[in-house]
Every structure is written in C-alpha cells, then in structure tokens.
Amino acid sequence: MAALTGPVLVVGTGLLGTSVALACRRAGVETLLADVSPEHLRTASGLGAGRPMTEGDRPQLVVVAVPPAHLADAIGDALLTFGADAVVTDVGSVKSAPLREVATRVDPAQLSRYVGSHPMAGSERSGPLAASDALFDGRPWAVTPHEGADPDAVTVVEDLVALCGAVPVRLDPDAHDRAVARTSHLPHLVAVLVAGRLADAPPEHLALSGQGVRDVTRIAGSDPALWQQIVSANSAAVLGVLGEMRDQLDALIGAVGEDRRPELERLLERGVTGTRAIPGKHGAPRQPTRSVFVSVPDQPGELARLFADCGEAGVNIEDVRIDHDPGRPVGLTELIVAEGRAEPLLEALESRGWTTHR
Amino acid sequence: MAALTGPVLVVGTGLLGTSVALACRRAGVETLLADVSPEHLRTASGLGAGRPMTEGDRPQLVVVAVPPAHLADAIGDALLTFGADAVVTDVGSVKSAPLREVATRVDPAQLSRYVGSHPMAGSERSGPLAASDALFDGRPWAVTPHEGADPDAVTVVEDLVALCGAVPVRLDPDAHDRAVARTSHLPHLVAVLVAGRLADAPPEHLALSGQGVRDVTRIAGSDPALWQQIVSANSAAVLGVLGEMRDQLDALIGAVGEDRRPELERLLERGVTGTRAIPGKHGAPRQPTRSVFVSVPDQPGELARLFADCGEAGVNIEDVRIDHDPGRPVGLTELIVAEGRAEPLLEALESRGWTTHR
Numbered sequence: 001m002a003a004l005t006g007p008v009l010v011v012g013t014g015l016l017g018t019s020v021a022l023a024c025r026r027a028g029v030e031t032l033l034a035d036v037s038p039e040h041l042r043t044a045s046g047l048g049a050g051r052p053m054t055e056g057d058r059p060q061l062v063v064v065a066v067p068p069a070h071l072a073d074a075i076g077d078a079l080l081t082f083g084a085d086a087v088v089t090d091v092g093s094v095k096s097a098p099l100r101e102v103a104t105r106v107d108p109a110q111l112s113r114y115v116g117s118h119p120m121a122g123s124e125r126s127g128p129l130a131a132s133d134a135l136f137d138g139r140p141w142a143v144t145p146h147e148g149a150d151p152d153a154v155t156v157v158e159d160l161v162a163l164c165g166a167v168p169v170r171l172d173p174d175a176h177d178r179a180v181a182r183t184s185h186l187p188h189l190v191a192v193l194v195a196g197r198l199a200d201a202p203p204e205h206l207a208l209s210g211q212g213v214r215d216v217t218r219i220a221g222s223d224p225a226l227w228q229q230i231v232s233a234n235s236a237a238v239l240g241v242l243g244e245m246r247d248q249l250d251a252l253i254g255a256v257g258e259d260r261r262p263e264l265e266r267l268l269e270r271g272v273t274g275t276r277a278i279p280g281k282h283g284a285p286r287q288p289t290r291s292v293f294v295s296v297p298d299q300p301g302e303l304a305r306l307f308a309d310c311g312e313a314g315v316n317i318e319d320v321r322i323d324h325d326p327g328r329p330v331g332l333t334e335l336i337v338a339e340g341r342a343e344p345l346l347e348a349l350e351s352r353g354w355t356t357h358r
Numbered sequence: 359m360a361a362l363t364g365p366v367l368v369v370g371t372g373l374l375g376t377s378v379a380l381a382c383r384r385a386g387v388e389t390l391l392a393d394v395s396p397e398h399l400r401t402a403s404g405l406g407a408g409r410p411m412t413e414g415d416r417p418q419l420v421v422v423a424v425p426p427a428h429l430a431d432a433i434g435d436a437l438l439t440f441g442a443d444a445v446v447t448d449v450g451s452v453k454s455a456p457l458r459e460v461a462t463r464v465d466p467a468q469l470s471r472y473v474g475s476h477p478m479a480g481s482e483r484s485g486p487l488a489a490s491d492a493l494f495d496g497r498p499w500a501v502t503p504h505e506g507a508d509p510d511a512v513t514v515v516e517d518l519v520a521l522c523g524a525v526p527v528r529l530d531p532d533a534h535d536r537a538v539a540r541t542s543h544l545p546h547l548v549a550v551l552v553a554g555r556l557a558d559a560p561p562e563h564l565a566l567s568g569q570g571v572r573d574v575t576r577i578a579g580s581d582p583a584l585w586q587q588i589v590s591a592n593s594a595a596v597l598g599v600l601g602e603m604r605d606q607l608d609a610l611i612g613a614v615g616e617d618r619r620p621e622l623e624r625l626l627e628r629g630v631t632g633t634r635a636i637p638g639k640h641g642a643p644r645q646p647t648r649s650v651f652v653s654v655p656d657q658p659g660e661l662a663r664l665f666a667d668c669g670e671a672g673v674n675i676e677d678v679r680i681d682h683d684p685g686r687p688v689g690l691t692e693l694i695v696a697e698g699r700a701e702p703l704l705e706a707l708e709s710r711g712w713t714t715h716r
Contacts, residue, residue, distance in 0.1 A: 039680065042656050042689065043661060045657075045659075046657070046659065046660050046661030046662065046689075047659070047662045047665075048659040048661075048662040050658070051658050120566050120567070120568035121569075122568075129680075139568065140565055140568070142566055171562060171566075175562070176566070178563065179559070179562070179563035179566045180566055182555055182556065182559050182563060183556070183563065183564065183567045183568070184566070184568060184570060186552060186555060187552050187570050187573075187575070188570060190548050190551070190552050191570075191574055191629065192625065192626055192628070192629030192632075193548070193603060193606050193610065194544060194545050194548050194603075194632075195628070195629040195631075195632030195633050195635075196606060196625070196628040196629055196632050197540055197599060197602060197603065197606075198541070198633075198636060199631040199632040201537070201540050201541070203637075204527070204529060204533070204537070205533070205537035205541065206537075206635055206636060206637060207527045207537075207637060208498050208500055208527060208529075208534070208537045208538055208541050209478070209498070209541045210478035210479065210497065210541070212542060212546060212549075213542065213545040213636065214636060215545075215573045215574070215576050215577065216545040216548065216573070216574050217545070217629075217632065217636070218570075218573050218633070219570045219573060220629035220632060220633050221629075221630055221633040222630075224623050224627045224629070224630060225623060227626050228619055228622050228623040231614060232614070232617065232619055232622065235614050235617065239611065239614055239615055241555060242607070242610065242611050242614065245551060245552075245555065246607055246611065248555075249551060249600070249603065249604055249607065252551065252600065253597065253600050253601070256589060256590070256593050256596055256597055257593070257597055259593065261586055264586050265582050265583060265586040267550065267551075267554070268550055268582035268585050268586055269582045270550070270554040270557055271549065271550030271551070271553040271554055271575075271578035271579075271582070272553075272578065272579055272580075272582060273553075273554075273557040274550075274553030274555065274556040274575065274578060275556075275576070275578050275579040277553075277556045277557055277559065277564055278556060278564060278567045278571065278572060278575070279561075279564060279565060279567060296404065298403075298404065299403075300403045300404065300406060300408070300409050301403075301404065301405070301406040303401065303404030303406075304404065304405045304406040307405075320487055322397070322401055322487075331404075
C-alpha cells in the first residue's frame with residue numbers, strides 16, 4: 001500500500017509546483033495550493049491543480065516549490081507549522097545551502113521530518129501556465145535525505161516521485177550539488193556565454209544560424225533572476241566546474257593557436273566520450289535487437305525501395321550495415337530492428353519479393 | 359526559366375553530397391555521382407541519389423562534397439576537368455582557406471567558374487545512409503562568390519540552393535568564416551568542452567542528467583576527425599571567438615567567486631538577449647496574430663476546461679495572458695492565436711457556452 005495517500009500541499013504554484021500538483025491530481029491524490037501571488041494561485045487552481053488551502057487543512061506531505069532566495073524560510077515555516085504530522089520536501093535545484101540554513105531555524109527532531117528532493121525537469125518557460133502533469137514522466141528526481149532524516153519520511157517522498165512518474169535517484173546533499181554543478185549549472189552557464197556572443201553579432205552573420213547553435217543556446221533563454229539565485233546558492237561546486245572548463249578552454253586555444261592537430265582531435269574525441277556517458281532517456285538500457293539480412297541488387301534506387309518496404313511494414317530500422325562485395329552485383333544488407341519486430345519484417349519483405357537470409 | 363537544368367555531378371557521396379543529390383532528384387534534375395569509396399557510391403546510388411558518373415558525361419554543375427582536407431584539390435580538379443562548360447561549387451564549412459589554395463592551382467579565368475557555397479544543415483551522423491532529400495528545406499545556405507566569380511555561375515548556384523529548398527544568404531568568404539566561427543564552430547567546441555566534463559563524472563552524478571545537458575552536448579557527438587579539419591581551416595576566426603569566450607568566462611568566474619550577484623544577473627541577461635538574436639526558423643518574421651478574449655470563472659479547473667475546448671476546436675494557442683481582478687469572481691483571459699484562427703476559435707468557444715468579447 002502506498003505510503004503517500006494525501007492530501008499534498010504545494011507551496012508555490014510556479015512551473016514545478018503546479019506540475020507536481022497536476023501530477024498528483026492525475027494520480028487521484030487530493031491537492032491543496034498556497035502562493036503569495038493570488039494570480040498564480042487562481043491560475044493554478046483554474047488549471048485543475050487543486051483548491052486553495054484553507055484554515056484547518058491537514059496535509060500529509062508539504063511540497064515547497066518557491067524560488068531559491070525564499071526556500072529556506074519556506075521550508076522552515078512548513079516544518080514549524082505542519083511538521084508534527086506531515087513530511088516536508090522541496091524541489092529546489094541546490095540542496096546543501098538551504099539545508100544548512102533550515103537547520104539554524106528548527107531543532108533536529110523537527111528537521112527529521114524534512115527530506116530534500118529535486119526533480120530534473122523543467123523548461124525555459126516559467127509560471128503555472130507552462131505546467132504539465134507529465135513534466136516528470138521518466139525523468140530522474142534526486143532524493144537527498146540528510147543524516148537525521150526520518151526513514152518513513154524518505155519513503156513518503158519516494159512515493160511522491162513514483163506517483164509523478166519519475167525515477168528516484170538517492171544522493172546525499174553535497175554529492176547532489178556537485179552533480180548538478182556538472183550536469184545542469186555548467187551547461188546552463190556555457191549556453192549563456194555562447195548566446196552572449198551572438199548578441200554582439202551582425203544580423204547577416206546570424207542569418208547563418210543552424211540547428212546546432214539553437215540546441216546549444218536554448219536553455220540560455222531561462223529566467224536570469226532565478227538562475228542567479230541557483231548559481232549563487234551552489235557557488236562552490238559551480239566554481240569547481242568552471243575552473244575545469246577554463247583549463248580545458250585554455251588547452252583548446254593552445255592547440256588551435258599552435259596548429260597542434262592531433263591534440264585538437266583528442267580534445268574533440270573526449271567530447272564524443274562525454275556524450276556517450278549520458279544515460280539513456282529513462283536510465284534504462286537499450287531494448288534488445290535482432291538482425292535481419294536481405295540481399296539487395298546494386299542497382300540505383302534498390303536500397304531506397306527496401307527502406308520504403310520496411311516503412312510500409314511498420315517496422316522501425318534502428319541501424320543498418322551494408323556489406324558490399326566488390327566482385328558481386330548483389331550486396332548483403334543487415335537491418336537491425338527491435339527483437340520482436342524481426343519476424344514481422346522478414347514476412348513483410350519476403351512477401352514483397354526480397355531475398356532474406358534466416 | 360531556371361538557370362540550373364542539369365545534369366548535376368556530386369563528387370563525394372557522404373551525408374551532404376548524397377542529400378544534395380537526393381534533393382536534385384526530388385526536383386527532377388538528373389544527377390551523376392562520384393566517390394573514391396565504391397561502397398559509399400553504391401549505397402548512394404542504391405538510395406536513389408543518382409547513377410555513377412561515366413566517361414563522356416557532361417555535367418552543367420559540379421558540387422564538390424569531400425572532406426575539408428581534400429577540398430581544395432577536388433575543387434581544382436573539377437575546374438580543370440569540367441570548368442570550361444560547367445560551374446563548380448562546394449559545400450565546405452570554411453570558405454577563405456580553400457579558395458586561396460584553389461587560386462594557386464588554376465588561373466583567374468578558370469577560377470571564375472567557381473562559386474563557393476555552404477548549406478547550414480547536417481547532423482551528428484555522417485555517410486550516405488544518414489542523407490535525406492529534405493535536409494536543406496528552409497535552412498540557410500551561404501553563397502560566397504569571390505570577386506572574380508562569373509555572375510552567371512552565381513545564378514546557377516543560387517538556383518541549386520532554391521531547388522534544394524534552402525534560403526540563399528550572400529556573403530563574401532571572409533565574412534562567412536567569421537560568421538560560422540560564431541554561429542557554428544564556437545557552439546560546437548563549447549559543446550565538446552562541456553561533454554568532456556561529463557566523461558570524468560561518476561555514474562551516480564550522471565544519473566541526474568536532464569534535457570538541458572543533452573541539448574547543449576548533442577552536437578559534441580559529431581565526427582572528431584572532420585571537426586579537427588574544419589576548425590584548423592578556420593583557425594584565425596575561431597581563435598577570435600574563443601578569446602572572447604575566455605574573457606567572458608573569466609568575468610563569470612569573478613562574479614560567482616566574489617558573490618557579485620547583480621553582475622552575474624547581467625551576464626545571464628545577456629544570454630537571453632543572445633537567444634532572441636537568432637532568427638526565426640526560416641529567417642521569416644512571425645505570422646500575424648489576433649487576441650481572443652474570454653471570461654473565465656475563478657473556479658478550480660475552469661481554465662483547463664477552456665484550453666481543452668480550444669484544443670478540440672483545433673486552434674493552437676500561441677500565448678496566454680490572464681487578467682485577474684481581485685474584486686471579481688471572473689477573470690478575463692486573452693488567448694493569442696494566428697490571425698486566421700481567431701474567428702473559428704470564437705465560434706467554437708461560443709458554441710460551448712463561453713462568454714467571449716468581440
């Protein structure tokens with residue numbers, strides 16, 4: 001039986017808070033809303049995220065989703081007001097500094113009801129109108145209990161994560177902050193620096209913008225006031241990764257400036273290695289595949305015809321390998337498909353006259 | 359009448375060359391293919407990109423699409439072999455250095471048949487199997503004639519660009535190289551540096567990777583050998599932007615390290631300005647919009663009901679503004695839609711009982 005039954009009180013109905021509330025509603029859990037802004041509160045309620053909190057409400061879990069500058073205060077208030085009967089969590093991007101601050105406002109027994117957490121989800125947009133009940137589906141959500149946290153409280157928070165469709169990742173607060181400095185704050189700051197270089201460019205140069213620069217700079221469009229707070233709250237870990245970045249940038253400038261091409265290529269290869277280090281979408285391994293072998297005559301358009309027939313058969317081709325034998329007019333093509341799609345593909349291709357090899 | 363009627367000879371059937379050939383075939387123009395690799399040539403032909411070139415073929419336009427290290431040689435060969443009757447272009451990422459090299463191999467009259475160009479399209483994948491006839495649709499394609507280029511030759515190349523569905527952008531070779539250093543090479547190198555920081559990270563940290571880091575590092579997965587050649591061929595312009603980047607990185611490190619929050623926020627704001635400098639997808643201004651005003655009762659879920667009804671009416675909401683009047687139980691919501699969709703939306707909402715304001 002689920003530890004989290006509700007009600008859930010969401011304090012702060014911005015993008016994340018409203019999304020948490022919508023996800024709880026999607027799961028049939030009662031939600032209560034609070035926000036210092038009546039406009040945000042009414043919008044969030046209008047969107048179906050829940051009803052405004054009233055005197056006498058007794059939440060089981062309080063989710064604090066306010067901007068970083070007010071986070072410690074709001075967590076402390078929630079613990080003092082509801083902590084006796086409720087669990088308190090938050091969705092803040094940085095864990096250590098707010099935790100230290102909260103620890104100065106409440107005693108250890110009260111603090112044991114607090115379990116920090118952080119969903120790795122969001123968008124460049126903000127506010128309740130940008131919220132979605134599916135924002136967290138398949139995303140990682142860090143759960144960062146301090147040493148004195150109540151194990152039952154941790155279970156309730158992990159239940160919230162599951163209920164919102166996310167994947168819990170347990171880390172202590174310091175490890176979390178070092179991790180996000182690298183996986184979130186550094187990419188953000190770098191995107192900002194690259195975008196800043198565009199702000200100075202002549203329009204005819206900018207006309208040559210392609211998909212790459214859009215991808216790299218997309219997140220630079222986020223709220224500067226919010227990110228100033230995030231970076232400032234994690235300054236030690238952020239300075240660490242920025243320093244590493246500067247060292248590598250200097251190495252790159254040296255390699256390019258002195259035309260040391262093998263060194264430049266090694267730096268570029270390290271980038272490829274890095275992209276492969278990022279886990280698959282849900283942190284799950286790729287699904288198993290099977291190879292389907294087809295003989296394809298080396299005539300113009302024959303390969304295109306094979307792919308078109310695969311498309312009509314409704315089978316997605318994950319990868320293709322072609323073995324041309326220079327001495328023969330027919331090549332063997334290996335189509336890599338999801339394991340369960342191999343038989344249907346073989347049948348579809350055989351019915352269309354292709355020579356397959358079982 | 360189109361200047362470019364064909365045949366088009368594509369030299370180098372990798373991603374770009376094969377895509378150009380496929381786009382020409384899509385437009386009904388005859389294509390001929392050449393490649394030092396028989397495998398690539400057979401695959402490209404198999405995909406319907408054209409037939410292998412034979413002795414006696416007389417192309418109208420030669421598109422040189424070989425890797426940067428061989429580019430000048432291949433352009434020179436094409437001019438010497440076909441230049442008397444044909445126009446020669448290329449798709450290389452860097453224009454000045456190859457042009458200077460080619461100018462040492464042919465005389466000015468021969469060189470006048472060469473008009474450099476560069477489509478701003480591609481992917482992290484390479485090779486003919488990754489090609490698509492739609493790769494260039496709506497993309498910018500730089501056309502970079504040198505001073506002695508034949509105006510008729512420029513027209514033929516601009517015709518190719520239009521035929522491939524792209525938008526021509528005229529620049530001289532040096533301006534092009536400075537532009538792409540900023541809009542393409544810098545983002546690429548920065549993505550590589552950020553991805554390099556991930557290669558060193560513990561797996562439990564990487565578990566917290568979200569969409570932002572994936573976007574920033576996606577292009578870092580590209581072929582390191584190719585990018586070494588591109589960067590080396592544009593080293594002067596690249597060093598210029600890398601130097602600007604290092605200065606800004608130092609400023610950022612200073613602001614974070616000394617807790618200068620207003621300065622940090624200004625740097626972040628510059629990033630937002632930069633993202634807005636990137637032109638819309640096709641370099642075209644946004645389409646005109648119109649506002650539709652609807653009264654929405656401040657009850658839980660009412661706003662969600664309005665959006666659901668908009669969705670059922672098949673009208674896309676570009677933006678929303680909500681005006682809550684604290685004294686009234688009804689709020690006025692402004693829905694911003696494409697101009698031609700406003701009337702259909704008003705009718706649909708009115709038929710569902712909403713109070714609109716025309």
